[in-house]
Amino acid sequence: MTYSQPRTDAAQGRLAFRSVTKRYGPTVALSEFTHEFAPGRVHALMGKNGSGKSTLIKLLAGVTEPTSGTISVNGRDQAFTSPHDAFDAGIVTVHQELSLVPELSVGENIFLGRLPHTRRAGFRVVDWKGLHRRAAELLSDMGLTIDSRKPVSALSVGQQQVVEIVKAMSFNPSILLLDEPTSALASKEVKQLFALIERLRARGVTMIYITHRMSELFEIADTCTVIRDGHYIGAVEMRATSPAEIVGMMFGDAARTTRPPRQAIDRVKPLLEVRGLTRAGHFNDVSFDLYRGEILGIAGLLGSGRTELMRAIFGADRIDAGTVHLEGRSMTGATPSQMRAAGLGYTPENRKEVGLVQSLPTADNLCMASLGPIARNGLISRRREQPHVDRQIVDLHIKCGDPELPVSSLSGGNQQKVVIGKWLNTAPSVMFFDEPSRGVDVQAKRQIFDIIWQKASEGLSSIFVSTELEEVLEVADRILVMHHGSVVAEVDPTRTDLTQLYGLCMEGASK
Amino acid sequence: MTLVSQTTEGDGQNVPLRLLKTYPMEIILAALVLFLILMAPGFASTANILNVLRTVAMLGIIAFGMTAVIISGEIDLSVGAGVALAGCIVAWFADAYTDAIGGWSAVILGFAVALTVGFSLGYLTGRFRQWFNVPTFITTLALFAALRGVANLITGGFPLSTFPAGFDFLGGGYLFGIPFPVYIFALTFAAMHFLMKYTSFGREVYAVGGNMEAARLSGIDIWKVKALTLGLTGALTAISGTLIASQIGAGTGTTATGMELDVIAAVIIGGTSLFGGKGRIWGTLIGVLFLGCISNGMTLMNVSEYWQYVVRGGIILGAVLLNQVLERVR
Numbered sequence: 051m052t053y054s055q056p057r058t059d060a061a062q063g064r065l066a067f068r069s070v071t072k073r074y075g076p077t078v079a080l081s082e083f084t085h086e087f088a089p090g091r092v093h094a095l096m097g098k099n100g101s102g103k104s105t106l107i108k109l110l111a112g113v114t115e116p117t118s119g120t121i122s123v124n125g126r127d128q129a130f131t132s133p134h135d136a137f138d139a140g141i142v143t144v145h146q147e148l149s150l151v152p153e154l155s156v157g158e159n160i161f162l163g164r165l166p167h168t169r170r171a172g173f174r175v176v177d178w179k180g181l182h183r184r185a186a187e188l189l190s191d192m193g194l195t196i197d198s199r200k201p202v203s204a205l206s207v208g209q210q211q212v213v214e215i216v217k218a219m220s221f222n223p224s225i226l227l228l229d230e231p232t233s234a235l236a237s238k239e240v241k242q243l244f245a246l247i248e249r250l251r252a253r254g255v256t257m258i259y260i261t262h263r264m265s266e267l268f269e270i271a272d273t274c275t276v277i278r279d280g281h282y283i284g285a286v287e288m289r290a291t292s293p294a295e296i297v298g299m300m301f302g303d304a305a306r307t308t309r310p311p312r313q314a315i316d317r318v319k320p321l322l323e324v325r326g327l328t329r330a331g332h333f334n335d336v337s338f339d340l341y342r343g344e345i346l347g348i349a350g351l352l353g354s355g356r357t358e359l360m361r362a363i364f365g366a367d368r369i370d371a372g373t374v375h376l377e378g379r380s381m382t383g384a385t386p387s388q389m390r391a392a393g394l395g396y397t398p399e400n401r402k403e404v405g406l407v408q409s410l411p412t413a414d415n416l417c418m419a420s421l422g423p424i425a426r427n428g429l430i431s432r433r434r435e436q437p438h439v440d441r442q443i444v445d446l447h448i449k450c451g452d453p454e455l456p457v458s459s460l461s462g463g464n465q466q467k468v469v470i471g472k473w474l475n476t477a478p479s480v481m482f483f484d485e486p487s488r489g490v491d492v493q494a495k496r497q498i499f500d501i502i503w504q505k506a507s508e509g510l511s512s513i514f515v516s517t518e519l520e521e522v523l524e525v526a527d528r529i530l531v532m533h534h535g536s537v538v539a540e541v542d543p544t545r546t547d548l549t550q551l552y553g554l555c556m557e558g559a560s561k
Numbered sequence: 562m563t564l565v566s567q568t569t570e571g572d573g574q575n576v577p578l579r580l581l582k583t584y585p586m587e588i589i590l591a592a593l594v595l596f597l598i599l600m601a602p603g604f605a606s607t608a609n610i611l612n613v614l615r616t617v618a619m620l621g622i623i624a625f626g627m628t629a630v631i632i633s634g635e636i637d638l639s640v641g642a643g644v645a646l647a648g649c650i651v652a653w654f655a656d657a658y659t660d661a662i663g664g665w666s667a668v669i670l671g672f673a674v675a676l677t678v679g680f681s682l683g684y685l686t687g688r689f690r691q692w693f694n695v696p697t698f699i700t701t702l703a704l705f706a707a708l709r710g711v712a713n714l715i716t717g718g719f720p721l722s723t724f725p726a727g728f729d730f731l732g733g734g735y736l737f738g739i740p741f742p743v744y745i746f747a748l749t750f751a752a753m754h755f756l757m758k759y760t761s762f763g764r765e766v767y768a769v770g771g772n773m774e775a776a777r778l779s780g781i782d783i784w785k786v787k788a789l790t791l792g793l794t795g796a797l798t799a800i801s802g803t804l805i806a807s808q809i810g811a812g813t814g815t816t817a818t819g820m821e822l823d824v825i826a827a828v829i830i831g832g833t834s835l836f837g838g839k840g841r842i843w844g845t846l847i848g849v850l851f852l853g854c855i856s857n858g859m860t861l862m863n864v865s866e867y868w869q870y871v872v873r874g875g876i877i878l879g880a881v882l883l884n885q886v887l888e889r890v891r
Contacts, residue, residue: 390780407771409838418768419779421761430761
């Protein structure tokens, strides 16, 4: 078999897009994208969330098909109808989530689904010796010293990412797609990964590299291609550009977001005090105060530790150090039920999975966090619950038809409102909103923001987290910026624009 | 099903169809009872019906608890062994303390101990899941094996039958012409139905079984809920075990062999999902009656014991398939 042999005839991959458009129903994810990626170079692909990056990757990986336009590899037009087609054209994707089986060995993972076989006493059996020999060849060929017999679970995340790339390279691709390969890596592991990328570049592999970390671009990429709202904006040589230029291309002349008039916040006595909070590997030494009626935004990229911080304060995850005080009471190390009793509510980012019990009716979900107060002597009935159900449905404009139907029948926006309503039924004094606008339509998003503002004017303190920085700027009274698990800046949204905030999120405090 | 299509013609078709979708097991049970009344000699006699109800009662008392356990997303395989253990504990106390404190006091003391042991074992099974992440399937499988051993150790391997006069009334006697265990069965049904439907605890059981993490993030003490449902089932097992010991007049380590499977089968036939979060006490009542009628009917019709096993297996699979199909149709 040839796949274990390193190819010496420099794998060339010239990738060209001609007017490629992808529609999902009425939404245009990618519009008339035309660009040629020169062979043998590392091309960074930049764009904010929803800009069309992932659509582009999906098209290249053969996961979806373009609505119109053509993709060509080395001058030959391609029509990928399955990931297999992309494979055959020499395109291999390393996805953001690792796709290795942790219990299996490195070698077995590399050859998963195509294990080499041999004949023993007339039986067709797996050729373990051959497998590990080939795996070892591949690994050393990439300049790595990983034992191919080790289980993947024994490796660090960085090594796992590298194994993932080795696995991809065992297919001998001419084009390699790397989707945020460094998002989970520590800086030392990033170095190791970059060394591998350098090696592949020297061999002539064309790479498309997606990242949110601006500093990495200048370290590893040759060019940077920017897309915005599905449109090709431009491509620049890294040698001849600056972070500011790239951010400018990503956001365009983003109009300043409009904020409703907000009342002044009395910042004398904090309601929630967090001091030196640390959860090893997630966030480190985080301190902040939250005041009555204030909406505190937390900005940061995926993996910056925002969600982990909120979960830990809420008591859903263990903390390693630091203290939490709510209304002057020490709540360090409390459980979610104690936090709820103390007046804290939390709407999690993944509402479908952990925000709601999908099999239960809307009514049950709305009362789920407040069964204690609704019940009298532990007894509960629909009659007792009804006012609580009705109030939230009316206040939050939840469109649910019959509240006795499973909540799974509602749209994303309405489900999100049910999660919020569930917590408002507990009459909280502090609310954590983690990505409340994710996956909801524009109108529902407006309504959710209105609810947050309305409740704030009634004295509710909240923390608002969103990947969409425009939203954080719009909704929050004050913004903390998190980077690699630390709070690196505090900014006033009235005196900050998107470009500055994005820069802070990507670079931390250093620039 | 053929029954329904026979009785319907033309435009009235969708009403029975809807009924069949909403009350599938109720209709099938009714059809079965009708069939047995017509085909099984002696099925419809009062004595036989009361006999079925008595048998069903012992099973059902536990099955109602098991329903809560399964809805909460767990399982308890130890109830058969738990029945034997409870009977042996009561019998041992009657044997050892009758001289000292009188027969009935000894029985009551033994029952209190059996109840405490049953509840504690269940409760700790739940906490084991929390503390050591041991699935309840494993813990209760271990108990399934161990409790029978303990029961035999208590009795020394022989049936213990020193009970006070009148003790046999609990399992074998009649009150107003109805077997006494049937009252306990009815009471347990009412209590569990109420608990699951009209208390915040019951709501929490559904939430925990439907989505453990969502329940936890709603501030529900998920482990307490699970431990309590298991403890409750342990206590109900002790009650059933005492009734059975009374009925057979002895505490033995070999009582109720294989009962756990009948209990779980009844719960599943009643439409409770093994994945958790879905199920009703009412459904389990139907499931229990269904199993009771089937085995009684087959015995009356002289079906061999081996065939009865085969039929029971088929029914369990059929009930689950029916529920899956209906889920899709709804």
